[in-house]
Amino acid sequence: MTDRTAAPPGSTGCDAAAPADPVRSGRDAVRTRGALVRAARRRFATDGYRATTVRRIASDVGVNVALIGRYFGSKEGLFEACMNRTAEELGTGGPARSSAAEGIDGTIGRLIAHVVEAPNADDPLQLLLLLRSSGDENADAIRRRTLQTFTERLAASAGWDAADPATAGLLLRAQIAIATMLGLVMLRTSVGAQPAASATIGDLEEPLGDLLRGLLAPDS
Amino acid sequence: MTDRTAAPPGSTGCDAAAPADPVRSGRDAVRTRGALVRAARRRFATDGYRATTVRRIASDVGVNVALIGRYFGSKEGLFEACMNRTAEELGTGGPARSSAAEGIDGTIGRLIAHVVEAPNADDPLQLLLLLRSSGDENADAIRRRTLQTFTERLAASAGWDAADPATAGLLLRAQIAIATMLGLVMLRTSVGAQPAASATIGDLEEPLGDLLRGLLAPDS
DNA sequence: CAGGGAAATCATCAACTGTTGACTTATGGT
DNA sequence: ACCATAAGTCAACAGTTGATGATTTCCCTG
Numbered sequence: 245m246t247d248r249t250a251a252p253p254g255s256t257g258c259d260a261a262a263p264a265d266p267v268r269s270g271r272d273a274v275r276t277r278g279a280l281v282r283a284a285r286r287r288f289a290t291d292g293y294r295a296t297t298v299r300r301i302a303s304d305v306g307v308n309v310a311l312i313g314r315y316f317g318s319k320e321g322l323f324e325a326c327m328n329r330t331a332e333e334l335g336t337g338g339p340a341r342s343s344a345a346e347g348i349d350g351t352i353g354r355l356i357a358h359v360v361e362a363p364n365a366d367d368p369l370q371l372l373l374l375l376r377s378s379g380d381e382n383a384d385a386i387r388r389r390t391l392q393t394f395t396e397r398l399a400a401s402a403g404w405d406a407a408d409p410a411t412a413g414l415l416l417r418a419q420i421a422i423a424t425m426l427g428l429v430m431l432r433t434s435v436g437a438q439p440a441a442s443a444t445i446g447d448l449e450e451p452l453g454d455l456l457r458g459l460l461a462p463d464s
Numbered sequence: 465m466t467d468r469t470a471a472p473p474g475s476t477g478c479d480a481a482a483p484a485d486p487v488r489s490g491r492d493a494v495r496t497r498g499a500l501v502r503a504a505r506r507r508f509a510t511d512g513y514r515a516t517t518v519r520r521i522a523s524d525v526g527v528n529v530a531l532i533g534r535y536f537g538s539k540e541g542l543f544e545a546c547m548n549r550t551a552e553e554l555g556t557g558g559p560a561r562s563s564a565a566e567g568i569d570g571t572i573g574r575l576i577a578h579v580v581e582a583p584n585a586d587d588p589l590q591l592l593l594l595l596r597s598s599g600d601e602n603a604d605a606i607r608r609r610t611l612q613t614f615t616e617r618l619a620a621s622a623g624w625d626a627a628d629p630a631t632a633g634l635l636l637r638a639q640i641a642i643a644t645m646l647g648l649v650m651l652r653t654s655v656g657a658q659p660a661a662s663a664t665i666g667d668l669e670e671p672l673g674d675l676l677r678g679l680l681a682p683d684s
Numbered sequence: 685c686a687g688g689g690a691a692a693t694c695a696t697c698a699a700c701t702g703t704t705g706a707c708t709t710a711t712g713g714t
Numbered sequence: 715a716c717c718a719t720a721a722g723t724c725a726a727c728a729g730t731t732g733a734t735g736a737t738t739t740c741c742c743t744g
Contacts, residue, residue, distance in 0.1 A: 292515070297700085307722070309702085311722065312702090313703060313704070375655065377515070379516070391651075416660060416671065417671050423651050424643055426647045426651075437639060439635055440636060440640070451633075451636065455679060459675060492691090517730085517731065518731080528693050531692065533732080534734095538732075689742090692739075694737070694738085695735095695737095696735090698731105699733105705725095706724085706725090708722080708724090709720105
């Protein structure tokens with residue numbers, strides 16, 4: 245990461261608001277940034293980090309390549325913005341949101357829903373984003389960090405407490421759960437393996453629910 | 465696949481025979497080819513196709529880059545050789561071995577062992593190779609077929625019978641089990657996510673065993 | 685102990701990638 | 715109407731990648 249990133253307002257972390265600001269028509273930096281992140285995330289997820297060129301992303305959006313450098317500093321910065329957005333939409337973004345509050349059953353249900361929507365929706369492709377190794381050292385570090393946050397969040401919703409050694413095993417169990425989700429999404433979307441690829445929520449609900457409950461709520 | 469491949473004796477499918485030919489010491493083309501395929505497969509599996517450079521592969525083996533062009537025609541040719549070898553080893557290694565004969569518990573134990581060995585051994589990495597989409601149509605077909613065979617074999621060892629509709633659900637369950645394995649191997653090797661990456665067999669045996677038994681042997 | 689031929693290397697090319705600084709154009713306040 | 719500023723484009727550079735022809739090194743046969 246170079247230090248000359250000329251990202252104008254608030255680099256990669258902005259996103260959130262887009263407040264009462266009357267969006268400027270036509271030339272709208274906020275909208276362009278959003279479009280870039282969306283296109284990039286799709287490309288990164290389907291083609292992988294290294295195979296995706298910034299020129300292609302810019303072309304998808306219909307703007308010049310240089311804008312990526314201007315807004316995100318670098319390809320890596322764009323990738324980080326993608327990860328942030330993914331983490332946020334996946335529910336790990338908000339610190340208090342979900343987690344222990346809604347109970348383990350709600351969390352499990354939400355996980356299954358993500359997997360089921362995998363082949364169609366845009367959302368679950370983001371999960372693939374977490375798995376594909378990029379060959380880029382820094383990008384991998386970003387990925388690892390996001391995945392780590394996701395794991396701890398899930399473990400916490402199952403009762404994990406960093407200060408309590410008795411619950412330490414839950415961290416690994418949460419990771420196994422995530423591995424299952426990621427592997428299944430991959431099998432459904434990337435490989436297209438039957439019967440998983442065409443399984444409905446009705447087919448997946450029982451085995452996946454049992455699996456996740458056994459993993460995260462062994463007492464129930 | 466260019467037609468100018470100057471591969472000397474028997475292009476990608478050679479291996480098999482290596483007849484009465486006394487392998488020449490030191491400068492051994494067969495051994496070099498094998499080493500290249502092995503190193504390439506490892507790189508392709510962990511880093512992905514695009515992120516892997518032929519220079520890096522050659523460097524891993526300790527030979528010059530040009531040899532890849534000489535032996536495999538191109539990077540794509542080398543990848544195809546990797547897929548062929550993987551399909552071959554996975555195909556010949558599996559049929560008699562395990563299956564219904566040794567019982568579901570033995571199969572589960574072997575699966576777990578595979579995951580544990582993942583970061584070091586060569587074997588489980590081949591499975592990762594099956595997940596990477598390369599854009600190559602032929603490779604995708606091989607990938608899908610191998611994965612399909614794998615699923616049916618696992619399901620069969622759990623009591624699945626293609627003719628018995630009552631056991632149809634086992635196919636999906638076997639696929640979920642494979643998804644877990646693949647995801648976990650990926651998390652351990654490619655992502656290096658903690659604590660999974662450094663988990664020992666002692667750490668993984670219990671949660672993974674419970675998970676797989678619940679998935680494949682619901683009655684036990 | 686030559687000499688042929690394969691094995692492996694070297695140097696290089698052309699294409700492509702990420703990045704950057706200079707330039708152009710629209711926008712909105714005054 | 716005007717102009718400072720932001721949004722966006724253009725062209726070019728430096729590094730990397732896959733590929734290739736010429737060259738050297740080594741083994742084996744005669």
